[in-house]
Amino acid sequence: MEKSLPLHLCHVSKLTLFINRTHTLLHSIAISFLLYYRASFFFQNAISATPKLLILLPWLFISSSELVLSFIWLLGQAYRWRVVTRSVFPERLPGDEKLPSLDVFIFTVDPETEPTLAVMNTVLSVMAMDYPTEKPHVYLSDDGCSSLTLNGLRETWAFAKFWIPFCRSYKIASGCPEAYFSGVEDHVDSDLIGSDEFKTQREKIKAKKKTSNHTRDHPAIVEVMMQDSSSDAVNDKIPLLVYVSREKRPSHPNQYKAGALNVLLRVSGVLSNSPYFLVLDCDMYCNDPTAARKAMCFHLDPEISHSLAFVQFPQRFRNISKHDIYDSRIRSAFSVQWQGMDGQRGPCLSGTGYFMKRLSLCGNRLSNEDADPMKLRQAYGPSNELVASLCSENDKPHVMKNGGDTTSILEEMKLLASCTYEIGTKWGEEASSVGYLYGSVAENYFTGFTLHSKGWISVYCDPPRPQFLGCATTTLNDCLTQSTRWCSGFFDVGISKYCRFIYRPWRVSILHKMCYAELALPLSFFPLWGFATIPQLCLINGIPIYPKVLSTFFVVVSFLFLSAISKHLYERIGLREARFMTTNKVEDDKKEYLYQQGIFDFRTSTMFLGPMVSVIILNAVSFLVGIARAIFIGDLNKMFVQVFISFYILVINYPVIEGMIIRKDNVIKNLKATNVVLKKHGEEAGVDVLACA
Ligand SMILES: O=c1ccn([C@@H]2O[C@H](COP(=O)(O)OP(=O)(O)O[C@H]3O[C@H](CO)[C@@H](O)[C@H](O)[C@H]3O)[C@@H](O)[C@H]2O)c(=O)[nH]1
Ligand SMILES: [Mn+2]
Numbered sequence: 001m002e003k004s005l006p007l008h009l010c011h012v013s014k015l016t017l018f019i020n021r022t023h024t025l026l027h028s029i030a031i032s033f034l035l036y037y038r039a040s041f042f043f044q045n046a047i048s049a050t051p052k053l054l055i056l057l058p059w060l061f062i063s064s065s066e067l068v069l070s071f072i073w074l075l076g077q078a079y080r081w082r083v084v085t086r087s088v089f090p091e092r093l094p095g096d097e098k099l100p101s102l103d104v105f106i107f108t109v110d111p112e113t114e115p116t117l118a119v120m121n122t123v124l125s126v127m128a129m130d131y132p133t134e135k136p137h138v139y140l141s142d143d144g145c146s147s148l149t150l151n152g153l154r155e156t157w158a159f160a161k162f163w164i165p166f167c168r169s170y171k172i173a174s175g176c177p178e179a180y181f182s183g184v185e186d187h188v189d190s191d192l193i194g195s196d197e198f199k200t201q202r203e204k205i206k207a208k209k210k211t212s213n214h215t216r217d218h219p220a221i222v223e224v225m226m227q228d229s230s231s232d233a234v235n236d237k238i239p240l241l242v243y244v245s246r247e248k249r250p251s252h253p254n255q256y257k258a259g260a261l262n263v264l265l266r267v268s269g270v271l272s273n274s275p276y277f278l279v280l281d282c283d284m285y286c287n288d289p290t291a292a293r294k295a296m297c298f299h300l301d302p303e304i305s306h307s308l309a310f311v312q313f314p315q316r317f318r319n320i321s322k323h324d325i326y327d328s329r330i331r332s333a334f335s336v337q338w339q340g341m342d343g344q345r346g347p348c349l350s351g352t353g354y355f356m357k358r359l360s361l362c363g364n365r366l367s368n369e370d371a372d373p374m375k376l377r378q379a380y381g382p383s384n385e386l387v388a389s390l391c392s393e394n395d396k397p398h399v400m401k402n403g404g405d406t407t408s409i410l411e412e413m414k415l416l417a418s419c420t421y422e423i424g425t426k427w428g429e430e431a432s433s434v435g436y437l438y439g440s441v442a443e444n445y446f447t448g449f450t451l452h453s454k455g456w457i458s459v460y461c462d463p464p465r466p467q468f469l470g471c472a473t474t475t476l477n478d479c480l481t482q483s484t485r486w487c488s489g490f491f492d493v494g495i496s497k498y499c500r501f502i503y504r505p506w507r508v509s510i511l512h513k514m515c516y517a518e519l520a521l522p523l524s525f526f527p528l529w530g531f532a533t534i535p536q537l538c539l540i541n542g543i544p545i546y547p548k549v550l551s552t553f554f555v556v557v558s559f560l561f562l563s564a565i566s567k568h569l570y571e572r573i574g575l576r577e578a579r580f581m582t583t584n585k586v587e588d589d590k591k592e593y594l595y596q597q598g599i600f601d602f603r604t605s606t607m608f609l610g611p612m613v614s615v616i617i618l619n620a621v622s623f624l625v626g627i628a629r630a631i632f633i634g635d636l637n638k639m640f641v642q643v644f645i646s647f648y649i650l651v652i653n654y655p656v657i658e659g660m661i662i663r664k665d666n667v668i669k670n671l672k673a674t675n676v677v678l679k680k681h682g683e684e685a686g687v688d689v690l691a692c693a
Contacts, residue, residue, distance in 0.1 A: 007297040008088045012343070019570075020080040027563050031070045033556040037547065038063040058538045062545050065530025068523050073564075075521075078514035079340030086342070086461055090293035093300065100299075101135040101274040102292055102355075105264045107257060108282035109143040113584045116152040118471070119282040121178045123153065123241070126280065127160050128167040128175025130289035133237040137272040141260045145218045145245040153243050157225040164238045167289070176285035179318075179469075216254075220247040220417035222267065222410060240272065244417055252419040255428060257351075258443035262427050262435040265362060266416040270385040270409065273392070274358065281352040283585045284315070284470040291467040295355035298459050309360035309456035310448075312346075313353040314338065316466035319474060323598030325655070326479040328472035336571050337515065338460045344512035346458030348519065349448025353468040360456050361435055361447075362390060379426040379434055385412045439496075442489025449493065449516055453507050471585045474595040477604035478583050487522045494520025532615045532649060536622035539642040542629070546641035557641060600655045613660065616653055619646045 041059055093099065104126045108119045119140070127138055142149045159177075167175050174180055225241040246263040248254055255262075261279070268277065276299060278292065288294075295311040298304065314334035338347035362380075376387045415421060422428065428438035433454070440446040448458070461467075473479045494517070538545050547553035594601045602609065626643035630636035636643070650657065 005089070005092050007090075007092055007301050008086055011085050011087070012082065013085070016083050020077075020083070023563065023567055024077045024080065027073070027560070027567075030556050030560045030563065031073070033553065034066060034560060035070070037553045037556065038066065054541070055543055058534050058543060058545055061530055062534045065527040065534070069527035072518065072521075072523055072527075075514045075518035078344070078511040078518070079337045081340065081511055082343030083336075083339045084343040085339065086459065088294045088297040088461060088463065090290055090297055093293060093296055096132040099132055099135060099293075099296060100276055101137070101272065102131065103264075103268045103272055103274040103277040103358075104136055104138045105141065105261065105268070105277055105279050106138065106282055107141045107143070107260055107280075108149060109582055111144055111146045111148045113582060113586060114282050115586055116146075116148050117178070118285075118585060119149065120152050120156045121176045122280060122282055122285045123156055124160060124163055125174065125176035125179075125285040125287070126278070127239050127241070128164050128172070128289060129286060129292050130168075130171075131292045134239070135274075136292070137240040137242070137268065137274060139242045139244055139264050139268055141264050142243065142245040143248075143254070143260055145221065145248065150221070150223065150243055150245075153223075153241065154225070157241050160238050160241070171289075173289070174285070174287050175289055176287070176469075179285065179287070216248050217250055218245070218248055220414045221245040222413045222417060224271070224410070242267070242271065244413075246417040247414075247419045249419050254419070255438045256441060256443070258428060258436040258438050258447075261443070262422070263417045265358075265435055266381075266383070266386055266421070267413045269358075269362065269389045270383070270412055270416065273389045276355055276357055278355050279352060280468065281470060284352050284468045286467065287316075287469045288463070288465050288467045292355070294461060294463065294467065298461070299355065299357065304457065304459075307455065307457050308357065308459065309451045310349060310354045310356040310458045312338065312348075312350055312458055312460050313467045314460075314462050315350060315353055316469055317472035318469040319472055319592070319595075321474075321596045321598060325595070325598050325600060326474065326476060328474055328479065332571075334462070337519075339462070341512065341515045342458075342460040344515065345452050345508055347460040348516075349444040349451070349458070351442075351444035352470070360451055361433070378424075379432065381416075381421050381425040381427065383412060383416055383421075385409075386416060440489045440492045441485050442493070445486075445490055445519070446493050452512065452516075455507055473583050475584075475591050475601050475603070476608075477601075480604055480608050482583050490520045491522055531645065533618060535642040535645045536618050539622045539629075539639055539646065540625045542633075542635075542639075544635075544638040544642070549637050549640045554641070600659060602656075602659055612653075612656060616650070616656055616660070619649045619653075620657075622646045623650060 038059070042063075106119070106122055106126070108114050123138060123140060126136065129136060140149070140153055163177060164175075166172070172180060221243070222245075223243040225243075227237060244264060244267055246254075246260060253259075265277075268274070276295075278295075280286075291313065295313075298308060298311045301308075315330065316334075317329055320329050333350075338350075341347045373387055373391075376390060380386055380390065426432035426434040428435055430437055430439060430450075436443050437446045437450060452458070473482050535545060546557060591601060623643065623646035626639055626646060629639060630643070
């Protein structure tokens with residue numbers, strides 16, 4: 001009886017479905033009216049007199065902006081079409097002995113920006129997961145090849161022998177020591193911290209830290225930490241822990257995280273070969289020991305298991321402030337888009353916090369007739385051990401435990417982690433089924449996308465307690481660096497032959513295609529620039545480009561504005577709470593203070609600040625000109641929408657204006673400097689513009 005109960009349920013809220021679809025319908029009717037209004041202008045002008053270029057050009061620009069925005073909006077509706085949520089029942093899983101073994105991959109690259117202590121906390125948190133003692137195997141990939149990280153891992157191994165039995169015995173809610181002990185800092189003796197002894201100790205540690213290798217030219221290093229088989233009580237056993245630093249040579253491209261992922265796929269293949277693996281960024285500790293069991297509720301469900309590639313958990317962050325001024329929690333992705341995609345073939349691969357089926361990346365095509373060792377070697381490389389692991393039954397105990405030859409296995413793993421191993425093989429090759437794909441800095445998006453194209457599905461699991469907690473980017477500079485990397489990564493894929501609409505178009509539904517296309521095509525810059533400059537320049541020059549107040553089309557424009565804003569607020573507030581430049585995870589007290597207080601930190605490059613400041617100056621000028629026109633010429637009726645747009649842009653950018661004019665702190669230095677430079681350059685141009693008006 002118990003067995004027939006489902007392991008998970010999928011809910012579709014009828015109310016949300018109704019609201020979303022009605023909104024889509026009404027909004028698209030209004031858009032059609034607006035497009036009709038624009039088209040009729042060109043039509044009338046074409047048959048009447050020849051329109052002046054000065055009027056035609058802005059109309060053309062604003063019409064194309066509206067067209068592009070409508071297209072983006074239309075793509076975005078795919079997320080709203082069928083939003084699903086899921087619940088899981090880990091207590092209904094089969095007994096511990098029937099659970100599959102699980103490899104865990106953790107990645108770190110630089111001990112300077114990714115503090116070793118935080119990485120070790122992540123390692124311990126997964127080692128302490130509530131999963132049968134011998135089944136998880138934890139691998140740490142260190143792309144920085146730092147002795148600090150390796151020594152840290154050795155220490156962690158020693159500490160784990162005490163920590164993990166403690167967590168198991170007392171059912172500690174989070175296996176991350178830092179999270180568990182936080183609060184203890186309050187009791188730290190401040191006299192001790194001020195003492196000379198403390199200072200000398202700190203300097204010693206600092207000096208030790210500097211001895212880290214951190215090089216881009218080194219051989220592979222692999223170290224396996226495991227208990228001897230004679231170990232005592234079950235509760236005292238701890239998972240296998242492996243340190244891997246792949247070989248790096250300046251002459252060989254390292255393929256960033258995708259390269260590191262493929263090395264761990266191979267190394268773990270010969271050592272533990274678990275049928276599933278969990279991928280975590282170094283800052284994402286496991287916040288709920290039952291996370292793996294929750295994922296198994298999907299992977300072990302016979303109904304979907306054969307086609308399920310991965311279970312994605314949302315990225316949640318431990319350092320989000322009340323105001324969250326930079327939207328560091330990435331609400332649209334994890335609260336709207338992924339749920340919407342889950343109603344189709346499944347969410348995107350988010351890079352961290354997911355449980356992947358090994359078969360989907362290694363050996364998808366391995367039907368019996370294909371399992372020719374020669375062919376396998378061509379695809380997977382020369383390692384016999386690896387080919388054997390591909391052919392063997394999954395879930396086998398790892399080789400070393402069975403008394404295998406330790407040295408030869410270590411040598412094999414070093415071969416698998418060498419930078420020449422992939423030459424001539426199919427690793428990372430586009431459209432092969434071998435490993436993570438190269439060619440985009442957003443390896444997660446690219447790989448997830450091709451998995452979906454090959455017919456695999458994914459599910460999104462978002463339980464109330466965050467399963468994994470990471471460190472969000474909390475400075476403007478980091479947020480901009482991160483989104484630039486993502487956009488260029490997505491765009492690389494979007495404009496390649498892997499464009500969602502042309503790559504294997506028959507494999508996925510039109511709605512799922514639309515979701516992927518919406519992410520891959522960063523077109524919003526075009527309407528954004530259009531709306532931030534065209535109505536304003538026209539206002540300054542006295543050219544009306546929107547309907548008069550209280551005309552029929554004015555109602556259409558107002559409806560579109562209110563409909564867009566209210567839907568946005570409903571989703572964000574009402575509903576629920578090209579080089580891989582890694583983000584900084586060091587908590588800087590001053591920056592952290594600003595973020596927590598909701599104070600914008602403008603210490604970023606003028607490349608980002610320049611456009612922002614110019615737009616604000618333009619909108620301020622056009623708003624003032626608009627008001628002056630209303631008073632002296634009395635044409636507010638014709639110009640109302642344009643005056644309103646300028647005003648609205650100024651209101652939503654208030655923090656920048658505050659930084660430019662009111663604030664005196666040094667955090668806004670760059671902004672002030674940009675402002676001064678722009679003013680100087682703008683003065684002459686500004687005179688010209690005003691002269692035209
Ligand atoms: O050459 C590299 C570069 C990065 N990393 C690791 O990749 C992870 C993600 O890097 P981070 O700087 O934190 O980037 P984020 O923007 O936070 O990462 C998101 O976006 C990436 C794709 O751009 C995905 O790979 C990540 O999983 C996803 O969390 C970190 O653990 C790094 O240590 C490596 O192992 N090797
Ligand atoms: Mn990160």
